Amino acid sequence: MAVYHNPIVLQRADPWVLKSGDDYYFTASDPEYDCIAIRRAKAIDDLQSAPEHVIWRKHDSGPMSKYIWAPELHRVNGAWYIYFAAAEREFEPSGLPTHRMYVLENTDDDPTSDHWVEKGRIVTPIDSFSLDATSVVLDGVQYLIWAQKDPAIEGNSNLYIARMANPWTLDTEPVMLTRPEYDWECVDFLVNEGPAVLRHGDKIYVTYSASGTGVPYAVGLLTADRGADLLDPASWTKSPVPVFKTCAENGQYGPGHNSFTVSEDGTQDLMIYHCRNYTDIKGDPLFDPNRHARVGVVTWTDDGPDFGVPLPDDLWTPTTTDVLPADGGPLAGTPAAPRNA
Structure with missing residues (x-):
């Protein structure tokens, strides 16, 4: 075992790792x-020191000008795509941020190049708070799974x-897979978010994160059979208990918003997630920088x-006493990852 x-x-929440060829x-x-950056390394343990390439920055104003959250890198039909969420202003009247989902495309072989193009917003039937888009291609069909607020349903x-229809356009009506319903999904906030797809044998698994982003944050699991109609909610089974959660004995609190990749030799599935190693969070947990990958x-x-x-x-x-530098660079004492302009 690796x-x-x-x-x-360090200090990178909502981590996404994609292995393509020999590179992570x-x-x-x-x-x-305020930006989206990509690192590339040959080994998982080399990612901290890998150069960080900033490939896109937030707009000065408008719909993509605030709170750039949870980018994911995908390879679809020979092109690279980044799915991410961005906001226009602080909050909607509901109290939620104004996030919507957006897509970038790069047709170069190297995703760290400067040739990223904005493909625009992913339009959904309900114009509401939406984020955490992930995508998977199964048997030649591309699916999008994401988190969204339905004004008719209680919760976030x-x-x-x-x-x-293509990597930035829905082809069918959205189908709800899960809503916060169990106690462990409803601590501080009623949240289901951060989906990630894992395939194994004849099964399709989707993990997701629930509750507030502090200590209660935990990971749930949905399961479907390969070949089933994934747009039919009846095809999915939901675990009534979290499958990954805080472990105080190991000093790890609020794990979640994960992705999946494989080991360097390709023999083991890996879960990449963020977590804190303390509970004394000052202010809003979203603005505490120490959710490490x-x-x-x-x-x-x-x-x-x-x-x-x-x-x-x-x-x-x-x-908790360390302060993130104003330029967003590494803290004193951390292994620095060189960053482009």
């Missing part, structure tokens, strides 16, 4: 929420799925994936 050292990248590509929410967000090995049982528990850190991390 052995990794945590955290793999990493992107995540920047703690300043539910998870939806739709087939896509971490990795765990997924094991397989007759009942499906076993994500274990968040493992203790064995590398240096910032403390």
Whole structure:
């Protein structure tokens, strides 16, 4: 079994890791929420020190000018796509941020190049708070899964799925996969968000995160059969309990918003997630920068994936007294990742 050292990248929440060929590509929410950057490395443990290429920055005003959240990098039909959420102003009358989902495209072989093009907003039937778009191509069909607020349903967000006409356009009506209903999904906020797809054998799994982004944050699981109609809610089974959650014994709190990749030799599935190693959060947890990216090995049982528990850190991390530099660069004492302009 591969052995990794945590955290793999400091101060990067909502981590997304894609292995393409021999390279790992990493992107995540920047703690300043003002840009999208990509790192590339040959090994998971080398991502912290890998150069960080800023490929897009927020607009000065308008719909993509605030709170750039949760970018994901995907390879579809020979092109690269980044799905992300962005806001125009602080809050809607409902009290939610004004996020909508957007897409960037790059047809170069190298996704760290400067040739990214804005493809625009992903339009959904309800014009409401929406974020955390992820995509998967199954048997030649591309699907989008995302989190969105339905004004008719209590809570912040539910998870939806739709087939896509192209990487930035829905082809079918959204279908709700899950809404916050269990106690563990409704702590501080009623939230289902951050979906990620894992394939294994004849099963399709979707993990998601629930509750407020502090200590209660935890990961849930949906399961469907490969070949089933994924747009039929009846095809999906939802776990009534979280499958990955806070482990106080290991000093790991509020794990979630994960992605999946594979080990360097391709033999093991890996879960990439963010987590804090303290509970004394000052102010809004969203603006505490120390949700670090971490990795765990997924094991397989007759009942499906076993994500274990968040493992203790064995590398240096910032403390609550460390302050993020104004330029968004690494803290003093951290292994620096060179960053382009």
